[in-house]
């Protein structure tokens with residue numbers, strides 16, 4: 001990566017993604033330029049939190065300067081703006097990694113989704129976040145001077161990058177002496193940015209975006225100079241933000257905007273949250289929780305190692321980011337803060353792993369989040385629909401993961417169904433039960449690997465004919481849901497593709513009698529087909545679940561459903577494949593014809609089996625033979 005190296009200064013290339021991001025950002029975020037300050041202050045605050053945490057084990061890191069703060073200053077003559085903190089700082093390697101690459105998870109997905117359409121990309125970049133690099137929206141040159149806490153003054157590092165127009169390809173790093181620990185970021189402003197060189201302007205931006213930052217953000221005070229007839233900077237500091245823990249304040253004193261801005265900081269998000277819950281738990285364990293549901297899924301939602309989650313504080317001191325311990329996995333999209341009054345300050349990761357207190361915290365937070373979601377579902381249906389679209393698949397995991405809240409989670413689930421017959425997931429189990437037919441005692445569903453396969457499944461024919469609603473499940477995780485949810489509100493869930501068709505009271509006696517009669521009449525045919533198909537099927541029997549199709553496959557009552565079996569196989573799990581049952585439609589012309597077929601009986605039987613497998617979403621073992629047989633039969637029919 002090295003391009004040029006002098007005694008201590010080194011010029012390095014940015015990672016390709018950084019170049020792309022810089023270019024994109026300057027163009028798409030320009031109209032929202034003020035956010036650069038929020039980003040830099042937010043980073044400075046994170047750096048202070050990190051120092052405080054590391055100092056729990058090594059008090060020496062404070063170097064006699066334990067008052068963490070963030071300073072914003074400017075120099076009108078030099079046209080520079082500086083954000084400085086006395087937080088953790090960075091060593092040389094950290095500078096190169098953090099300010100030369102994009103290390104965050106979801107980066108690949110982000111770049112993969114860019115379209116080149118400025119509007120769309122601007123929206124995406126808003127979701128991805130640009131952090132430090134946003135400095136270049138207002139600056140054409142940025143200088144960072146930093147020293148990691150605990151290192152010698154001589155181990156300071158200077159990082160610098162100047163842009164030409166809207167592009168930058170390289171930056172320099174150099175060893176410097178830096179007496180105070182922490183990071184100082186100086187922006188050399190672009191030509192048209194002079195309005196930022198004013199106390200009132202900076203103050204108003206800080207108050208707008210960074211009021212909730214825990215550390216004080218200080219600026220030099222201004223006072224009126226009679227001689228100069230102007231405001232001049234004094235040596236006195238003043239704190240510009242509220243600098244107290246937002247979550248510790250009374251709910252009634254916090255505005256919606258404050259909640260939203262705080263979310264953007266803790267959630268590392270650019271967009272407003274969808275909903276939040278803020279409460280204090282009292283009693284045996286005292287803690288405050290402020291938990292948010294984001295407005296959109298993060299790029300790394302499927303990365304179970306994702307870093308930003310719920311932050312743990314103990315009596316206002318940041319302890320750690322640890323989504324997994326404070327939130328169950330199926331709520332991993334939740335962001336926010338939990339502040340405990342009881343845990344010891346020097347709580348370590350190891351202690352947390354074992355701590356019963358953390359289990360209680362997690363149970364309490366989980367209840368709150370589920371309660372908030374129930375409230376959305378009940379009272380803010382649009383928001384709930386957004387939530388479902390973004391996070392429904394993750395929440396579904398909870399049915400199997402969290403037994404104590406299973407019924408609650410199941411109540412929040414939404415499905416597609418034959419009622420609307422669209423892929424949109426809007427039907428709750430309670431809606432379904434409310435629409436059940438007289439005499440219906442089960443919740444019927446079908447699973448398949450796509451919505452269309454589910455919707456057109458032959459197993460639905462009788463249900464459609466009788467007007468019985470069936471849930472159409474086509475997410476992978478749906479198999480997990482139905483595998484873990486055997487009933488809801490006392491009503492069992494039943495797959496329409498498993499076991500004998502049992503419509504209970506929905507079936508009339510005449511139909512049952514007809515099936516029995518036909519089974520008797522067709523006994524020879526059924527035996528002959530079983531003989532012809534041999535090991536491929538467990539049984540061949542008559543059904544009246546079909547109205548249009550000649551045949552379908554079902555799994556035996558206690559066998560694994562065929563869709564699930566395929567998913568497991570695709571995931572590399574080997575297991576004994578249970579054989580399906582072939583059911584035939586006694587009224588279908590093909591079946592009727594088969595009664596009199598002799599010469600090509602085996603071909604017909606094989607084709608019926610294969611097409612039933614295809615219709616059900618399966619794949620053929622030997623597609624070429626299937627095609628050959630079809631052609632043969634077509635030719636034979638032509639000839640006959």
Ligand SMILES: Nc1ncnc2c1ncn2[C@@H]1O[C@H](COP(=O)(O)OP(=O)(O)OP(=O)(O)O)[C@@H](O)[C@H]1O
Pocket residue numbers: 039043044047085087088089090098099104128129130131132133182183268269
């Ligand atoms: N003032 C600072 N002190 C110490 N480290 C810093 C500072 N500013 C940035 N960094 C380091 O640089 C990294 C990149 O910062 P950047 O703001 O781009 O991303 P981030 O804060 O991790 O995520 P986000 O996109 O949510 O801001 C940080 O993760 C941090 O390690």
Ligand SMILES: [Mg+2]
Pocket residue numbers: 039042043131132
């Ligand atoms: Mg940041």
